Ligand SMILES: *[C@@H]1O[C@H](CO)[C@@H](O)[C@H](O)[C@H]1NC(C)=O
Ligand SMILES: *[C@@H]1O[C@H](CO)[C@@H](O)[C@H](O)[C@H]1NC(C)=O
């Protein structure tokens with residue numbers, strides 16, 4: 001965030017939160033409200049109250065205990081193929097044809113069999129023609145990507161539209177994303193609201209699952225080794241050590257393992273039975289957090305028969321051990337009148353406050369609900385959104401939903417559909433269809449790149465930024481091994497570049513800085529697209545707005561050379577300086593660039609300037625050389641090289657000044673130039 005803008009705009013204090021499981025790789029959501037989002041004091045209170053009355057009363061703000069299994073929430077899901085053992089759900093007979101086509105498609109992608117893919121596509125088309133909404137959804141995907149069928153956005157849209165009408169929710173995701181991209185917010189917001197509500201159903205009552213992001217398989221340049229290691233589930237060493245400790249009787253380890261199974265963290269599959277077993281062992285050793293989760297499990301009936309009496313007992317035990325989040329569960333039971341003599345809002349509020357006072361996000365959320373609806377308190381929308389804001393910035397998905405709805409309906413906050421759309425989207429993306437990312441990652445970790453690519457492509461179409469960037473990265477990195485298939489055969493190099501470019505573009509639209517840089521580079525060097533300095537500058541500007549040192553550097557460079565941006569040495573210098581400010585690691589390239597700038601200012605028209613100007617043309621060769629020769633030997637070599645270069649330039653300048661005359665042309669040292677691809681901060 002730009003500090004000056006922040007200071008000017010903000011009305012509240014905001015926290016950047018990092019997420020529980022993958023703090024390094026999770027996107028940070030920060031909700032920023034400006035004064036303009038709020039009703040000013042002059043807005044009549046009556047109007048606000050009138051708006052509030054229109055709030056749909058049927059939604060149970062505290063969470064509905066009757067949650068449905070994923071296969072009901074996400075009809076046509078590929079779960080029966082990837083997790084056949086997960087529940088006793090069998091594919092209904094009318095879907096047999098559809099699932100057989102999906103299986104064929106997956107096997108075609110895994111084994112790189114174009115003929116099999118053609119057969120699968122024929123089956124899908126047949127089923128779609130027979131009116132299966134799920135097959136229609138899949139056909140939309142094939143048209144969107146240009147697999148077997150010629151890429152055709154209009155047809156893709158049409159089939160998703162039919163699929164959505166027939167109840168395929170993944171098609172609804174795809175449509176919502178399409179509408180959002182086209183700024184058709186009225187339509188987007190409606191779909192995302194519906195999807196977010198369904199997603200909420202898979203969340204928990206008091207102990208909300210953290211907002212889990214799909215795993216990024218790369219961090220820009222390289223594979224995200226740390227993130228991948230943490231996703232290996234039971235194969236991960238750290239997990240095995242933990243399990244060993246738990247077996248030896250370590251209660252904290254038992255709790256952690258239970259938690260991993262309960263939420264399905266670190267690449268493990270959700271397994272309520274295993275979670276229950278570990279929590280039960282841990283509570284025997286007096287581990288309080290496990291008591292709270294047992295309360296949750298019994299209230300929810302997750303893998304056990306629901307028993308509110310037991311839930312109350314466990315939550316009470318946990319709260320006695322100063323585990324303040326357990327008070328939420330107690331508050332919930334009193335607000336609903338479950339397992340207690342009767343509903344008591346006063347008591348519920350006391351419990352929620354106790355949790356909130358001890359910085360429990362769910363406590364803030366629940367208080368927000370009380371004030372929003374005027375349950376047990378006088379309705380106060382201002383207080384409500386303040387509570388929601390705190391909860392949202394601590395990662396409570398339900399709070400995102402409530403804020404989205406306030407923006408959507410204009411209750412409590414000024415109506416703002418783009419904002420509502422964005423917030424709903426965050427929640428909607430946690431719906432049951434997010435399992436695609438788990439399967440994609442499992443395939444990737446097994447070395448089944450083709451399947452991973454297909455799954456990420458599907459998710460990309462549903463609007464997931466991380467999947468877009470993962471799919472693009474797989475195309476760039478694995479080339480032919482990505483099993484990218486086109487209309488009439490495997491993708492050519494050009495087709496792959498084009499497809500990668502599309503994915504990167506979408507990711508960059510959604511705020512992925514690295515993607516914005518790549519797009520900038522693609523236009524700058526004319527890779528996978530026509531060379532276009534103006535668009536390159538636009539893309540860099542996009543990354544710049546997020547304070548990306550490399551983008552700033554590139555903009556400086558473009559101003560220096562008058563490419564895509566006006567020739568302006570002062571601005572160039574300013575960008576270089578800013579890059580350095582943001583990222584001290586940019587010192588070397590910035591120094592080099594400033595040197596070049598200085599030369600340009602003081603020795604315009606000299607050979608050095610000509611040499612520097614000719615560099616972008618030699619650049620691709622150098623890049624190859626750097627990648628093949630130098631990268632092997634690591635950083636030190638590059639650094640040494642740059643230092644030498646700098647020295648050479650410097651000495652030459654001195655020599656020239658002393659001699660007062662120009663010297664001959666340089667000995668063809670093609671220095672790996674002062675350019676963008678200097679290993680700046682990886683992002
Ligand atoms: C619920 O748990 C309580 C206390 O453990 C027990 O007495 C009761 O029989 C249980 N109810 C059901 C329906 O199992
Ligand atoms: C509700 O709880 C409050 C505070 O714990 C208590 O004073 C009050 O008597 C309770 N009300 C009912 C109807 O039980």
Ligand SMILES: *[C@@H]1O[C@H](CO)[C@@H](O)[C@H](O)[C@H]1NC(C)=O
Pocket residue numbers: 634635
């Ligand atoms: C390059 O050097 C930096 C800092 O010395 C280090 O953090 C980074 O891991 C190195 N990268 C490679 C590819 O060796």
